Amino acid sequence: MLLRxxxxxxxxxxxxxxxxxxFKMTRRRVLSGLGAVGAAAATAGLPQLALGETxxxxxxxxxxxPDRATTPESKAKSYNNFYEFGEQKDDPAKNAHTLKTNPWxxxxxxxxxxxxxxxxxxxxxxRPMEQRVYRFRCVEAWSMVIPWDGYPLAExxxxxxxxxxxxxxxxxxxxxxxxxELPSGIAWPYSEGLRMDEAMNPLTLLTFGSYGQxxxxxxxxxxxxxxxxxxxFKSAKSIVKIRFVDKxxxxxxxxxxxxxxxxxxxxxxxxxxPRWSQAHERLLNTTGNSLFVxxxxxxxxxxxxxxxxxxxxGMDLKRFY
Amino acid sequence: MPTRAIPYLKGxxxxxxxxxxxxxxxxxxxxxxxxxxxxxxxxxxxTGDWALWLLLADLAITPLRRLNSAxxxxxxxxxxxxxxxxxxxxxxxxxxxxxFSGYDLPxxxxxxxxxxxxxxxxxxxxxxxxxLDDVEKRSFIxxxxxxxxxxxxxxxxxxxxxxxxxxxxxWQRLHRAIYVAGIAAVIHYWWLVKAGVLAPWKVTxxxxxxxxxxxxxxxxxxxxxxxxxxxxxxxx
Numbered sequence: 001m002l003l004r005x006x007x008x009x010x011x012x013x014x015x016x017x018x019x020x021x022x023f024k025m026t027r028r029r030v031l032s033g034l035g036a037v038g039a040a041a042a043t044a045g046l047p048q049l050a051l052g053e054t055x056x057x058x059x060x061x062x063x064x065x066p067d068r069a070t071t072p073e074s075k076a077k078s079y080n081n082f083y084e085f086g087e088q089k090d091d092p093a094k095n096a097h098t099l100k101t102n103p104w105x106x107x108x109x110x111x112x113x114x115x116x117x118x119x120x121x122x123x124x125x126x127r128p129m130e131q132r133v134y135r136f137r138c139v140e141a142w143s144m145v146i147p148w149d150g151y152p153l154a155e156x157x158x159x160x161x162x163x164x165x166x167x168x169x170x171x172x173x174x175x176x177x178x179x180x181e182l183p184s185g186i187a188w189p190y191s192e193g194l195r196m197d198e199a200m201n202p203l204t205l206l207t208f209g210s211y212g213q214x215x216x217x218x219x220x221x222x223x224x225x226x227x228x229x230x231x232x233f234k235s236a237k238s239i240v241k242i243r244f245v246d247k248x249x250x251x252x253x254x255x256x257x258x259x260x261x262x263x264x265x266x267x268x269x270x271x272x273x274p275r276w277s278q279a280h281e282r283l284l285n286t287t288g289n290s291l292f293v294x295x296x297x298x299x300x301x302x303x304x305x306x307x308x309x310x311x312x313x314g315m316d317l318k319r320f321y
Numbered sequence: 322m323p324t325r326a327i328p329y330l331k332g333x334x335x336x337x338x339x340x341x342x343x344x345x346x347x348x349x350x351x352x353x354x355x356x357x358x359x360x361x362x363x364x365x366x367x368t369g370d371w372a373l374w375l376l377l378a379d380l381a382i383t384p385l386r387r388l389n390s391a392x393x394x395x396x397x398x399x400x401x402x403x404x405x406x407x408x409x410x411x412x413x414x415x416x417x418x419x420x421f422s423g424y425d426l427p428x429x430x431x432x433x434x435x436x437x438x439x440x441x442x443x444x445x446x447x448x449x450x451x452x453l454d455d456v457e458k459r460s461f462i463x464x465x466x467x468x469x470x471x472x473x474x475x476x477x478x479x480x481x482x483x484x485x486x487x488x489x490x491x492w493q494r495l496h497r498a499i500y501v502a503g504i505a506a507v508i509h510y511w512w513l514v515k516a517g518v519l520a521p522w523k524v525t526x527x528x529x530x531x532x533x534x535x536x537x538x539x540x541x542x543x544x545x546x547x548x549x550x551x552x553x554x555x556x557x
Binding site: 071074075076078079083087088089142144185186253256257260272274275276277279280282284286288289290291292293294295 | 349352354355356357358359360361362420422423425426427451454455458459460461512513514515516517518519520
């Protein structure tokens with residue numbers, strides 16, 4: 001199905017002045033928050049451990065999902081797909097404590113004027129941290145509603161200054177000796193990618209936190225991307241390299257099964273996964289004692305058609321799934 | 322094993338096979354089930370796993386019994402284990418129908434409470450096309466359904482009376498479908514996981530060993546027979 005909608009500039013695309021002012025005020029505290037774990041470990045002379053999440057300073061924006069309740073934090077942090085830490089949904093929460101997120105740096109390489117290596121503090125303080133509530137749709141036909149903290153990836157891309165020949169952005173996730181020992185058929189490191197215009201879209205969020213806290217390890221700490229109109233696996237976790245390239249980069253799930261996981265993988269209710277329908281999703285946001293997860297219709301581009309559909313104008317989305 | 326101990330053993334085994342269900346009920350009561358992000362997914366996998374494990378346990382009985390004649394009494398537990406496998410497979414199917422397919426159970430229940438007894442059926446009609454679509458298009462659903470239908474046929478024909486009515490030969494022929502059901506169940510598992518996910522390899526290995534044990538047994542039996550019966554055949 002071809003979706004063409006009038007593109008309007010959403011007010012949320014522009015960082016309001018008060019947001020920037022408040023950012024300047026809180027920037028120092030953000031930095032100290034992020035550095036606290038490492039600093040504490042360093043002063044104590046202890047090996048650096050994953051000590052869990054610390055509060056983040058952020059400003060709220062207009063991004064919200066008014067028609068859907070936010071997924072309880074405990075659910076968002078206990079039900080994860082992060083195959084580097086196991087195949088079951090509860091494996092990452094059990095195993096990701098071994099992920100060392102401090103020190104952390106991201107290499108920016110490929111088709112850029114000057115390749116860079118940025119440490120986490122530098123990355124986190126580059127632009128004000130916004131909290132955006134996004135729908136999150138997994139390719140497995142379940143979804144959540146999650147507040148993410150970060151700033152548009154476009155800001156980092158502008159900072160990195162890619163060459164005009166850069167047409168795609170590739171994300172490489174951390175792979176260490178532990179990952180390689182996994183009994184699975186997946187070749188690490190995890191690789192994902194976006195077309196340049198997708199990466200520059202204001203919705204694409206370079207993400208450092210969720211629920212006002214730094215990312216939990218099982219969510220892809222300390223830095224990941226969130227691309228809310230695509231299936232969850234496109235949103236690479238624990239990123240160590242951002243590479244600008246001129247050709248469509250290889251992506252992990254596409255390598256494994258190209259029929260099931262296309263490069264674009266835009267949320268699309270009219271293109272079935274070969275093994276299940278994508279027309280509906282289990283909305284995982286129940287609270288209290290309810291066992292009955294609601295099944296809701298899946299929206300084209302996960303409800304973000306106004307913001308992103310124009311990027312795919314003229315493309316056959318059944319072919320480029 | 323003395324014969325009079327068998328009924329007690331069966332009683333214990335029934336309780337053991339009931340434990341997974343009791344565990345689920347306990348998790349429901351304590352709220353642990355509702356605190357899971359995706360209880361539907363958990364229930365589906367939990368019941369599917371137990372159905373498959375019990376099916377493998379059932380398939381293990383014959384090879385174990387053949388190891389030693391002192392284990393012959395094991396055969397008397399086989400029907401029971403098979404029926405419990407069918408029980409969990411049926412729960413698995415019901416969870417697919419009532420939870421996974423998108424059936425709106427709260428609305429159906431609210432309808433019943435308000436006196437609209439037709440409401441569960443109305444809700445079912447809403448999701449029926451989705452299930453039909455699954456059965457038509459998705460091979461992992463087809464092969465899973467095949468396994469369940471076979472188990473249903475075996476469960477229906479499991480009472481002694483039916484066996485006698487059918488005649489031992491026919492009954493045995495039909496009940497060889499258990500192998501097909503076991504293979505179908507394992508394929509169902511492989512086809513539902515993503516490429517690169519190797520979780521089903523353990524049950525696959527167990528099934529392979531159990532089927533191989535049967536092949537080895539029948540080959541050995543065949544080798545023994547002709548060589549004993551016609552020692553001079555080759556000489557002629």
